Amino acid sequence: MGVTPHVVIVGAGFGGLYAARALKRADVRVTVIDRRNHHLFQPLLYQVATAGLSPGDIAYPIRAVLRRQKNARVLLEEAVGVDVAARKVVLKTGEIPYDYLILATGAQHSYFGHDDWEPWAPGLKSLEDALEIRRRILLAFERAEREADESRRKALLTFVIVGGGPTGVELAGAIAEISRHVMAQDFRVIDPRQGRIVLVEAGPRILPAYPESLSAKAQASLEKMGVEVLTKSLVTSVRPDAVSIGDRRIPTTTTVWAAGVQASPLARSLGVPLDRAGRVLVQPDLTVPGHPEVFVIGDLATFLHQGGKLLPGVAPVAIQQGRHAARNIVRACQGKALEPFHYIDKGSLATIGRAAAVADFGRIKLSGFFAWLAWLLVHIFFLIGFRNRFVVMIDWAWAYFCYHRAARLITGDIDKYDRSPEKRA
Amino acid sequence: MGVTPHVVIVGAGFGGLYAARALKRADVRVTVIDRRNHHLFQPLLYQVATAGLSPGDIAYPIRAVLRRQKNARVLLEEAVGVDVAARKVVLKTGEIPYDYLILATGAQHSYFGHDDWEPWAPGLKSLEDALEIRRRILLAFERAEREADESRRKALLTFVIVGGGPTGVELAGAIAEISRHVMAQDFRVIDPRQGRIVLVEAGPRILPAYPESLSAKAQASLEKMGVEVLTKSLVTSVRPDAVSIGDRRIPTTTTVWAAGVQASPLARSLGVPLDRAGRVLVQPDLTVPGHPEVFVIGDLATFLHQGGKLLPGVAPVAIQQGRHAARNIVRACQGKALEPFHYIDKGSLATIGRAAAVADFGRIKLSGFFAWLAWLLVHIFFLIGFRNRFVVMIDWAWAYFCYHRAARLITGDIDKYDRSPEKRA
Numbered sequence: 001m002g003v004t005p006h007v008v009i010v011g012a013g014f015g016g017l018y019a020a021r022a023l024k025r026a027d028v029r030v031t032v033i034d035r036r037n038h039h040l041f042q043p044l045l046y047q048v049a050t051a052g053l054s055p056g057d058i059a060y061p062i063r064a065v066l067r068r069q070k071n072a073r074v075l076l077e078e079a080v081g082v083d084v085a086a087r088k089v090v091l092k093t094g095e096i097p098y099d100y101l102i103l104a105t106g107a108q109h110s111y112f113g114h115d116d117w118e119p120w121a122p123g124l125k126s127l128e129d130a131l132e133i134r135r136r137i138l139l140a141f142e143r144a145e146r147e148a149d150e151s152r153r154k155a156l157l158t159f160v161i162v163g164g165g166p167t168g169v170e171l172a173g174a175i176a177e178i179s180r181h182v183m184a185q186d187f188r189v190i191d192p193r194q195g196r197i198v199l200v201e202a203g204p205r206i207l208p209a210y211p212e213s214l215s216a217k218a219q220a221s222l223e224k225m226g227v228e229v230l231t232k233s234l235v236t237s238v239r240p241d242a243v244s245i246g247d248r249r250i251p252t253t254t255t256v257w258a259a260g261v262q263a264s265p266l267a268r269s270l271g272v273p274l275d276r277a278g279r280v281l282v283q284p285d286l287t288v289p290g291h292p293e294v295f296v297i298g299d300l301a302t303f304l305h306q307g308g309k310l311l312p313g314v315a316p317v318a319i320q321q322g323r324h325a326a327r328n329i330v331r332a333c334q335g336k337a338l339e340p341f342h343y344i345d346k347g348s349l350a351t352i353g354r355a356a357a358v359a360d361f362g363r364i365k366l367s368g369f370f371a372w373l374a375w376l377l378v379h380i381f382f383l384i385g386f387r388n389r390f391v392v393m394i395d396w397a398w399a400y401f402c403y404h405r406a407a408r409l410i411t412g413d414i415d416k417y418d419r420s421p422e423k424r425a
Numbered sequence: 426m427g428v429t430p431h432v433v434i435v436g437a438g439f440g441g442l443y444a445a446r447a448l449k450r451a452d453v454r455v456t457v458i459d460r461r462n463h464h465l466f467q468p469l470l471y472q473v474a475t476a477g478l479s480p481g482d483i484a485y486p487i488r489a490v491l492r493r494q495k496n497a498r499v500l501l502e503e504a505v506g507v508d509v510a511a512r513k514v515v516l517k518t519g520e521i522p523y524d525y526l527i528l529a530t531g532a533q534h535s536y537f538g539h540d541d542w543e544p545w546a547p548g549l550k551s552l553e554d555a556l557e558i559r560r561r562i563l564l565a566f567e568r569a570e571r572e573a574d575e576s577r578r579k580a581l582l583t584f585v586i587v588g589g590g591p592t593g594v595e596l597a598g599a600i601a602e603i604s605r606h607v608m609a610q611d612f613r614v615i616d617p618r619q620g621r622i623v624l625v626e627a628g629p630r631i632l633p634a635y636p637e638s639l640s641a642k643a644q645a646s647l648e649k650m651g652v653e654v655l656t657k658s659l660v661t662s663v664r665p666d667a668v669s670i671g672d673r674r675i676p677t678t679t680t681v682w683a684a685g686v687q688a689s690p691l692a693r694s695l696g697v698p699l700d701r702a703g704r705v706l707v708q709p710d711l712t713v714p715g716h717p718e719v720f721v722i723g724d725l726a727t728f729l730h731q732g733g734k735l736l737p738g739v740a741p742v743a744i745q746q747g748r749h750a751a752r753n754i755v756r757a758c759q760g761k762a763l764e765p766f767h768y769i770d771k772g773s774l775a776t777i778g779r780a781a782a783v784a785d786f787g788r789i790k791l792s793g794f795f796a797w798l799a800w801l802l803v804h805i806f807f808l809i810g811f812r813n814r815f816v817v818m819i820d821w822a823w824a825y826f827c828y829h830r831a832a833r834l835i836t837g838d839i840d841k842y843d844r845s846p847e848k849r850a
Contacts, residue, residue, distance in 0.1 A: 037563065037835040056479035059834050063611035073613040076567045076835075127834070138462065142501045186488035188498045409484050409552070410462045410501075 004029050005333055008089055008098035010079045010266070012039050012062045015298030015318035015325075016104035022326030024069050028333065031096065033089065035078040037061055040127065043315060046167060048130035049256075050174035051138065051182075051409075055127045079105070081269035084291055090269075100293050100329045103266060103280075104322065107299040107313060110262035110277065117238035121255040124167060133256055137175065138410050140254045141183060144190045151251065157195040158252035160243045162235050163259030164201030165208070166350040169218060171256055172199040173352040176225040197227045198250060200243070202234045202259070207350060207358065209312055214358040217367040221352045235259070261313065263300050270294070275302045284340035286325050292338065295328070297321035303341065311343055320344065349375045429454050430758055433514055433523035435504045435691065437464050437487045440723030440743035440750075441529035447751030449494050453758065456521065458514065460503040462486055465552065468740060471592060473555035474681075475599035476563065476607075476834075480552045504530070506694035509716055515694075525718050525754045528691060528705075529747065532724040532738060535687035535702065542663035546680040549592060558681055562600065563835050565679045566608060569615045576676065582620040583677040585668045587660050588684030589626030590633070591775040594643055596681055597624040598777040601650040622652045623675060625668070627659045627684070632775060632783065634737055639783040642792040646777045660684075686738065688725050695719070700727045709765035711750050717763065720753065722746035728766065736768055745769065774800045 005028045009016045012034040023030050038059040047053040066072045081090040082103070088095045109123030122132055137159065144156035157179075161172045179195035186192070199206065199222065205215040206222075206229060219229050230245065237244040242251045263278035272288045273281050279302040280288055286295045286303070298318035303311045311317045320343055328338045347361035349371070357371035366374060430453045434441045437459040445457050463484040472478040491497045506515040507528070513520045534548030547557055562584065569581035582604075586597045604620035611617070624631065624647065630640040631647075631654060644654050655670065662669040667676045688703035697713045698706045704727040705713060711720045711728070723743035728736045736742045745768055753763045772786035774796065782797035784790065791799060 037567065054479035054481035055834055056481075061611070061834070063608075067610045075571070077571075142462065146500070183488075185492050186486070409480055409486070 005099040005329075006031065006097065007100045007102065007329055008033065008096060009102040009104060010034075010089060011104035011106060011264075011298075011300075012036075012065075012074075013042070013104060013106050013298060013318060014315045015106075015322040016102065017062070017065060018319045018322035019102050019104065019297070019326045020066060020072055020322075021069065022323045023071070023329065026071070026326070026330045026333070028071065028100075028329065030069070030072040031075060031098075032062060032066065032072060033075045033077050033079055033091070033096070034062055035076070036126075037063070037076050038127075039065060042125075045124055045127075045130050046170045046174060048127065049124055049133040049137075049171065050178055051134050052174065055131065059127060079266060081266065082294075084270060084288075084294060087293070098293075100295070100332070102295045102297060102322070102325050102329075103270075103300055104296075104298045104318070105264035105266050105300055107261040107263050107277075107279075109257055110260040111257065112260055114238070117257070120240050121162060121238045121243075121257040123257040124171070135410050136254050137178070141179075141187065141190070141192060141195075142410075143253075145187050146189075153190065154196070155241060155251040156253050157190065157192070158198065158250065158254070159195065160198045160200060160250055160252045160255045162200050162238075162243070162255065162257050164199055164203070164206030164229070164231070165258060168199055168201070168256075168258035169206055169222065170351055171258060172197055172222060172227045173225060176222070176227050180226060198243075198252075199227055199229050200233050200235055200245065201229070201231045203231065205231055210348060210350070210358060210360050211365060214360055214365055214367060218350065218352055218358050221358075221367075225352070261299065267296070267300055270296075277302075285328055285338035286321060286341050287328075287338065292332065295325040297325050303343075305343055312348075314348070316346060317343060349378060351375045430524040430754075431456065431522065432525045432527065432754055433458065433521060434527045434529065435459075435514060436529035436531060436689075436723075436725075437461075437490075437499075438467070438529060438531050438723060438743060439740045440531075440747040441527065442487070442490060443744045443747035444527050444529065444722070444751045445491060445497055445747075446494065447748045448496070448754065451496070451751070451755045451758070453496065453525075453754065455494070455497040456500060456523075457487060457491065457497060458500045458502050458504055458516070458521070459487055460501070461551075462488070462501050463552075464490060467550075470549055470552075470555050471595045471599060473552065474549055474558040474562075474596065475603055476559050477599065480556065484552060504691060507691065507719075509695060509713075509719060512718070523718075525720070525757070527720045527722060527747070527750050527754075528695075528725055529721075529723045529743070530689035530691050530725055532686040532688050532702075532704075534682055535685040536682065537685055539663070542682070545665050546587060546663045546668075546682040548682040549596070560835050561679050562603070566604075566612065566615070566617060566620075567835075568678075570612050571614075578615065579621070580666060580676040581678050582615065582617070583623065583675065583679070584620065585623045585625060585675055585677045585680045587625050587663075587668070587680065587682050589624055589628070589631030589654070589656070590683060593624055593626070593681075593683035594631055594647065594775055594777060596683060597622055597647060597652045598650060601647070601652050605651060623677075624652055624654050625658050625660055625670065626654070626656045628656065630656055635773060635775070635783060635785050636790060639785055639790055639792060643775065643777055643783050646783075646792075650777070686724065692721070692725055695721075702727075710753055710763035711746060711766050712753075712763065717757065720750040722750050728768075730768055737773075739773070741771060742768060774803060776800045 007028045007030045009020050009032045012032050017039055020030050020032050039062050041058040044058045063074050078092045079089050088097050111117050140156045144153050147153040159175050161168045176197050179192040183192040207215045207218050222229055233245045236246055242249050243255050267278055267280050280296040282296050282301045288294050299313040305311055324341045349359045351357040357375040359366040359371040359374050432453045432455045434445050434457045437457050442464055445455050448455050464487050466483040469483045488499050503517045504514050513522050536542050565581045569578050572578040584600050586593045601622050604617040608617040632640045632643050647654055658670045667674050668680050692703055692705050705721040707721050707726045707728055713719050724738040730736055749766045774784045776782040782800045783792045784796040784799050
């Protein structure tokens with residue numbers, strides 16, 4: 001090739017960032033493009049949405065992560081397409097040529113054709129989403145305190161979470177904790193403990209990716225915390241003042257969407273086969289058909305594991321794929337053949353609330369306090385490169401012992417920036 | 426009176442909150458009205474604006490502060506006026522009657538008749554202001570990294586702070602630190618150390634409220650850090666791409682306003698004499714003429730101290746006045762005469778940067794490391810009721826030893842929410 005190959009990585013989530021770091025010693029130039037200046041520790045995003053952590057606790061500047069990696073540069077830009085024939089990434093302003101491309105732009109919410117539901121049921125993918133959900137939850141309590149009408153007050157104190165995957169379960173548990181403990185004594189008119197938290201899942205059980213026994217334990221834990229769990233319940237309408245499940249109507253002013261995802265639209269510009277959710281059907285070596293220089297990883301990719309099992313959209317998959325794509329690029333530079341990707345499943349963890357979680361480590365299945373402890377340790381351990389690891393631990397220890405939540409802030413002019421259903425209606 | 430007197434406090438800054446807490450054991454009903462749900466530790470706001478601390482570190486829910494005070498309730502509402510004749514506070518929706526009123530709504534920025542400068546030179550009063558300034562500073566570096574034109578790049582790396590009071594000095598010092606140390610290795614094209622930081626003061630010296638010797642020391646410290654200090658320099662124009670001081674033009678895309686304040690407009694509705702900055706000329710007992718049941722405290726009040734000296738707009742004044750107003754209300758309830766307020770000056774402190782500050786404790790004047798240590802201890806000590814005291818200390822210790830800044834996040838879609846001068850122009 002003569003000149004140093006240029007590797008462009010789009011997206012600085014787990015997949016993109018681990019790929020970049022894995023290229024540290026490779027003889028390539030790396031450009032990481034992201035439309036945000038920070039990497040987000042997404043598994044803890046629900047903690048920001050429920051006022052347990054501050055944005056700064058779970059986000060970290062991409063530049064700081066790659067500061068010492070001299071072969072890498074960072075570009076704060078939005079990629080809008082890929083020209084695979086010309087080997088160029090099209091940016092909002094300008095374009096950037098590549099020799100190798102790693103696409104890792106992840107997924108966004110999907111309302112299954114009901115995009116009009118989004119204003120009343122925001123999803124949880126970015127820091128902005130989390131702050132908006134935090135704002136709605138906290139404002140609902142404030143408005144309930146001032147509401148004279150009994151039925152409207154009840155709707156203000158009802159929180160519906162659509163989707164019984166890990167995010168939905170974590171959100172429901174955290175909102176239950178807030179209303180039962182953290183805010184219990186803050187108000188004079190309402191009793192936050194009277195709040196109603198409803199978790200709605202279309203399938204037969206929550207946490208469908210986990211063994212059945214753990215799903216049952218998770219549901220029991222949630223119910224003990226006061227969460228109503230509705231399974232086999234397909235949401236048919238989301239309005240500013242209610243969520244409907246067929247004929248059943250749940251009056252609520254605060255709904256959170258944790259039900260479905262679709263791949264980032266960038267995938268379409270590749271001109272390769274996508275699955276129903278818009279993800280790229282990658283080959284065993286993580287490249288796309290006909291383009292051995294284009295890798296797609298993480299939530300943007302659909303990867304068929306041994307036995308035809310789909311890999312879940314979680315951080316460990318993205319991290320391992322990022323590292324593998326990097327290794328394959330190094331092999332390609334050396335003229336070697338690309339190797340197929342194998343996922344090493346180290347287990348799954350989901351937390352339900354204070355000292356309750358479920359863990360599936362294959363043969364070992366945990367629930368309750370020990371699963372929660374495992375969850376805590378794994379998450380703190382994975383906050384690598386985050387100086388905040390220690391601070392987050394103290395925050396949590398404090399929250400654990402004092403039922404206190406650090407970040408109960410409503411920012412923005414309460415009227416001017418109001419995006420709540422009530423005001424929009 | 427028969428029924429329990431109703432004390433309404435508008436504004437939950439230092440003055441309002443300390444007044445509410447001082448009424449804890451009084452036989453009154455207390456209502457605290459604020460348009461935000463959080464109390465703000467304003468002396469550290471510049472740390473949020475310069476990415477050193479997260480909003481959650483310096484803000485705390487008002488409800489949580491007053492949780493155990495059973496005679497107090499909190500209302501998230503905006504007061505728009507006072508009807509002193511009818512003894513009512515007019516809210517955005519509805520009104521609220523009082524027997525005693527404490528007005529503590531503070532001050533906002535003043536552009537001295539040049540309100541059109543605001544978009545290009547935001548001030549620093551709220552969390553939203555701080556996040557907007559943080560966003561502009563961080564984006565300026567990002568844009569400079571991508572800017573091909575030399576003179577435009579220079580303008581992007583020039584930061585002008587208008588106003589040489591404590592806020593301006595603290596901001597200039599913190600921005601110098603960011604560019605000299607924190608971000609020094611983050612970029613590949615620009616060298617953030619080449620950044621130019623200019624502090625502009627109209628008067629003959631910075632920190633005019635301090636003794637002259639400390640002003641000189643502060644200026645020397647700033648200059649050592651690379652800050653250009655321009656005194657006797659009146660800003661005559663602020664544009665998206667430059668600040669002018671008479672004929673002198675400083676090309677810059679990031680200007681911060683720390684020059685002047687004016688009282689909250691609520692003061693006008695009282696119908697009593699105001700000073701030029703719109704502050705209420707309070708009587709020695711902190712009430713307004715003709716209305717012994719209306720108290721005005723903190724930045725909203727002008728109080729002539731012994732010898733005709735004006736009290737500065739700082740937290741200790743607001744705190745002492747809040748407590749004094751509360752005591753006077755208790756006296757009035759008991760049919761006793763109101764007492765005049767006396768300010769006990771415990772000294773002034775201003776920080777310039779890492780391990781540099783000036784302190785004026787009357788006979789004792791400190792500068793350098795020991796003043797900084799005093800500043801640190803006083804501020805951490807005053808974070809009372811903030812669970813974050815310990816966390817903030819660790820954050821600072823970390824920042825101190827590692828030149829790291831925790832909260833370097835640009836939130837919001839980089840284009841969509843862009844309010845920077847560049848895009849507006």
